[in-house]
Amino acid sequence: MQGKIILICDLLVKYGGVAPKMAEEAHSQVIDQVVQEALDKAYMTEKDLTAVAVSIGPGLSLCLREKFLLSVTHSSVHVLHNAVGVQKARRIAGGFNLPIIGIHHMEAHALVARLIEKDLQFPFMALLISGGHNLLILARDLGQYIQLGTTIDDAIGEAYDKSAKWLGLDLSRSGGPAIEELAREGNAKSVNFSIPMRQHKDCNFSYAGLKTQVRLAIESKKIDAKIPISSASYEDRLSRADIAASFQRIAVLHLEERCERAIEWALKMEPSIKHLVVSGGVASNQYVRARLDTVVKKNGLQLVCPPPWLCTDNGVMVAWTGIEHFRVGRYDPPPPAEDPEDYQYDIRPRWPLGEEYAEGRSEARSVRTARIHPSLTSLIQASLQQ
Structure with missing residues (x-):
């Protein structure tokens, strides 16, 4: 499996982020091997499975066609490795007569916390932060979510990745870890970046403007991204570190301010809330965790x-999200063993998790609303009324 990991990392470095078409091709090359290794490591075959869970949105269509996951959903939790392809998931489910569960990717980020924190009961809040999403939600119950805030343009992870690329950092681990590491060497107040959207009294996020500020600061310092950080002079490295630290401070301050307001809103609706879950790729950042921990405790x-x-x-x-839904009877029957060539797969690139909180509706014009699939919450509520 190590060779496959290196392959994906090489693509990340080459393209400065995720290149969907290249990722699709790379995933297709290893799909069968990955699935077989997952089964072998679990000492199982497809006949031992109870259900197949697969992410069907939101996200780029190319990527969604490539992501799937096998899960055993019994009294004990047995999980196989992540693999690729909604099509592959349907072939396994159809071939072995297994129920299939379409998973909302962001719900999965929120609910995985319940796997490791046994005291985490509904209702709770969640801040989901990644390369493609910023999302603040109130989770009232399984499949019942209120959206308190979302990104109106670029997510925080995108801002980290682009800033790291412009600073000439090593992207083999993605931009977040690279920025966090370099920021420790810099002065976080040396560059006067402005906090986004302070004039908007909602819980939405915007990182496009901060990205522009970073790019202009890099240009003013005459930093050449073609020169990797490992080859930079002392003065050049210090300039890059100052920009990284200043960017990170403001990027996270934006999170803090939005979380403060969202907590206030959520407690009005659900006074019994005790937890804020922070998940998604950017939640791996220790600086982010430390700053948000202060806000939450306050x-x-x-x-x-x-x-x-x-x-x-x-x-x-x-x-895990498949297990949660399977336990309450939310799953689809086994698909046919083979789909017709012209079969239209249920893929939902723009799929809200919950209904928007009335006070949180964005005043920003850049929020896109076209071709949005009905929210997961509305679909589940409709099914309960049938």
Whole structure:
């Protein structure tokens, strides 16, 4: 498996982020081997499975066609490794007559915390932060979510990745860890970046403007990203570190301010809330965790962060979410053993997790609303009324 990991990392470095078409091709090359290794490591075959859980949205269509996860959903939890392909998931479910469960990717980020924190009961809050998403939700129950805030343009992880690329950092571990490491060497107040959206009294996020500020600061310092940080002079390295530290401070301050307001809103609706879950790839950042822990404690709540390996995209979170829904009878019957060539797969690139909180509706015009699939919450509520 190590060779496959290196392959994906090489693509990340080459393209300065995720290149969907290249990732699709790389995943397709290893799909069968990955699935077989997962089964072998679990000492199982497909006949031992109880259900198949697969992420069907939100996200780029190319990526969604490539992601799936096998899960055994019995009294004990057995989870197989993350693999690739909604099509592959359907072939396994159809071939072995298994129920299939379509999973909302962001719900999986929120619910995986319940796998490691046994005291985490509904209702709770969640801040989900990754390369493609910033999302603040109130989780009232399984499948019942209120959206308190979302990103109106770029997510925080995107801002980390682009800033790291412009600073000439090593992207083999993605931009977040690279920025966090370099920021420790810099002065976080040396560059006067402005905090985004302070004039908007909602809980939404915007990182496009901060990205522009970072790019302009890099240009003003005449930093050449073609020169890797490992080859930079002392003065150049210090300039890069100052920008990294200043960017990180403001990026996280934006999170803090939004969380403060969201906690206030959520407690009005659900006074019994005790926890704020922070998950998604950016939740692996220790600076982010430390700052948000201060905010949460100030408001009388407890911060819950999955371990870093469960914060970044992983198969366990999809499997666990499949288990949660399977236990309450939410799953689809086995698909046919083979789908027709013209079969339209249920893929939901733009799929809200919950209904938008009335006070949180964004005043920003850049929020896109076209071609959005009905929210997971509305779909579940409709099914309960049938």
